[in-house]
Amino acid sequence: MQITFLGTGSAMPTGERFQTGLLLESDDQNLLVDCGSGALHGLARTNVGYEGVDTLLLTHHHLDHVSDILPLLQARWLAGEESLTIVGPEGTDDLVSRLLDIHEPMQDRLELTIHELDPADCPFEIAGFEVNAMETRHSMYCLAYRFETGDAEPPFVFSADSEAFEELIEFADGAAVLAHDCSFPDDVDVSNHPTPRSLGQALADADAEVGRVYLTHLYPHTEGRHEEMLDSIADSYDGDVRFAEDGLTISLS
Numbered sequence: 001m002q003i004t005f006l007g008t009g010s011a012m013p014t015g016e017r018f019q020t021g022l023l024l025e026s027d028d029q030n031l032l033v034d035c036g037s038g039a040l041h042g043l044a045r046t047n048v049g050y051e052g053v054d055t056l057l058l059t060h061h062h063l064d065h066v067s068d069i070l071p072l073l074q075a076r077w078l079a080g081e082e083s084l085t086i087v088g089p090e091g092t093d094d095l096v097s098r099l100l101d102i103h104e105p106m107q108d109r110l111e112l113t114i115h116e117l118d119p120a121d122c123p124f125e126i127a128g129f130e131v132n133a134m135e136t137r138h139s140m141y142c143l144a145y146r147f148e149t150g151d152a153e154p155p156f157v158f159s160a161d162s163e164a165f166e167e168l169i170e171f172a173d174g175a176a177v178l179a180h181d182c183s184f185p186d187d188v189d190v191s192n193h194p195t196p197r198s199l200g201q202a203l204a205d206a207d208a209e210v211g212r213v214y215l216t217h218l219y220p221h222t223e224g225r226h227e228e229m230l231d232s233i234a235d236s237y238d239g240d241v242r243f244a245e246d247g248l249t250i251s252l253s
């Protein structure tokens with residue numbers, strides 16, 4: 001499995017980081033996870049491109065995770081592609097319908113298949129990946145995902161948007177890579193997202209083995225403060241923790 005961070009930013013653009021998007025590749029299967037503003041450009045910079053992804057998986061419906069859906073539909077249609085499958089939590093069907101309601105020119109351009117998933121029914125097979133889901137702690141219903149390929153390859157886990165808590169880290173037990181929300185430095189008073197201190201504590205307290213943690217969903221407040229944030233996590237957790245960057249590709253095999 002190969003993971004490319006298309007966007008490691010948040011709802012407040014920095015000019016350096018697009019909003020959330022991840023490209024997962026395994027054999028000839030490609031999966032786009034979230035599609036925030038700029039993620040489509042990030043996707044266009046990959047060899048796969050928007051022509052090569054026919055499935056989009058959403059973690060939740062906040063704007064910084066869904067705002068490039070209509071541009072993705074239009075780009076695929078203009079490129080001669082005919083379909084897109086969109087999978088996401090409850091309400092995804094309604095979200096896509098309403099986006100199309102307000103943008104008549106894109107209606108009926110692509111054959112759309114929408115699936116809504118319930119973590120209780122996991123695992124699902126999505127674009128060739130075996131996917132388990134877990135509800136996160138966020139201001140909106142949101143799902144973290146655990147991806148496996150069925151090969152003898154360790155899983156990849158994406159926290160989506162969430163506070164840090166032990167059960168979510170334990171959901172990532174055995175993963176080679178956990179990409180985790182780390183929106184703000186410690187001095188920002190925040191709920192619904194973690195701080196480095198709370199993330200380090202959850203990583204240390206959880207009964208889980210995680211190969212490497214990548215910090216993502218970064219607000220402008222984090223710029224220039226990466227060392228201090230890593231130090232804060234290291235105060236309680238001695239594992240491998242790094243910052244994700246747009247365009248970074250990690251191979252698990």
Ligand SMILES: [Zn+2]
Pocket residue numbers: 060062138140161
């Ligand atoms: Zn969110």
Ligand SMILES: [Zn+2]
Pocket residue numbers: 010011020062064065161217
């Ligand atoms: Zn977000």
